Amino acid sequence: MAKVLVLNASYEPLNITSWQRAVVLLIKGKAEQIEHNGKYIYEDFPLPTVIRLRYYVTMPYKEIPLTxxxxxxxxxxxxxxxxxxxxxxxxxxxxxxxxxxxxxxxxxxxxxxxxxxxxGNRTPKEAQMPLHQTPRRPISSLYFEVTKHVRTGTHAEWRKYVIGL
Incomplete structure (x- = not known):
């Protein structure tokens, strides 16, 4: 079903949640709606695609496994x-x-x-095969999830909330 990007009070992405959970946060006044897709749950209540928490939440750094x-x-x-x-x-x-x-x-x-x-058993320079981009450690696991949704076009409006897309 529809996924919603949750932003911290500082507009940085925190996680992706279900539309039901997002609606609960909106009704309780814990979040505000930033973006919607034009669909409505009720009259005058659009289905959110991006919400922002009204308070700042600190999140611990999560290591992304090398797979x-x-x-x-x-x-x-x-x-x-x-x-x-x-x-x-x-x-x-x-x-x-x-x-x-x-x-x-x-x-x-x-x-x-x-x-x-x-x-083979050479470096890219020795093989005269330059890399298109330098390999780097990903920024966050959330970045991975968000890029999947943005690249497929299901949530293009999320692009402006993620650095490096």
């Missing part, structure tokens, strides 16, 4: 060498493990099989 799925999402499901986007993508170590490279966000990228084999 194949998360690396593919970070890299937009495309090869970082040739931009191919298909089903047969692999993970490549920028600095090969045999040469001291480890399993880190900054050393792993998505690559197609062809580019991965072509690069």
């Amino acid at each position: 194949r799925r998360n690396i593919l999402h970070r890299d937009g499901h495309s090869c970082q060498y040739c931009s191919y986007s298909g089903d047969d993508l692999t993970l490549d170590h920028v600095i090969p493990k045999s040469r001291g490279g480890g399993d880190t966000w900054e050393n792993m990228v998505t690559a197609c099989v062809r580019c991965n084999v072509k690069k």
Whole structure:
């Protein structure tokens, strides 16, 4: 069903919640509606897509696990060498493990099989295969979730509330 982006009092994204939970926060006066999609729950009560809490909430930092799925999402499901986007993508170590490279966000990228084999046991510079973007640790797990909704076009209005989109 419909998802709602919850912003902190400072307009920074906190989480994504259901429209039912968002409506409860609005009715209780704990949040205010910022965006809606033109659909209505009741007359004069639009279905929210973005709400902002009236009070500031501190959130602890949450580490994002280094997984194949998360690396593919970070890299937009495309090869970082040739931009191919298909089903047969692999993970490549920028600095090969045999040469001291480890399993880190900054050393792993998505690559197609062809580019991965072509690069082999070399660095991108040695193989003359520059990366399209430098691999970085993602900002937050919420950033991952929000980008999924924005990229699919279901919640394009969320784009202005997230840095780096």
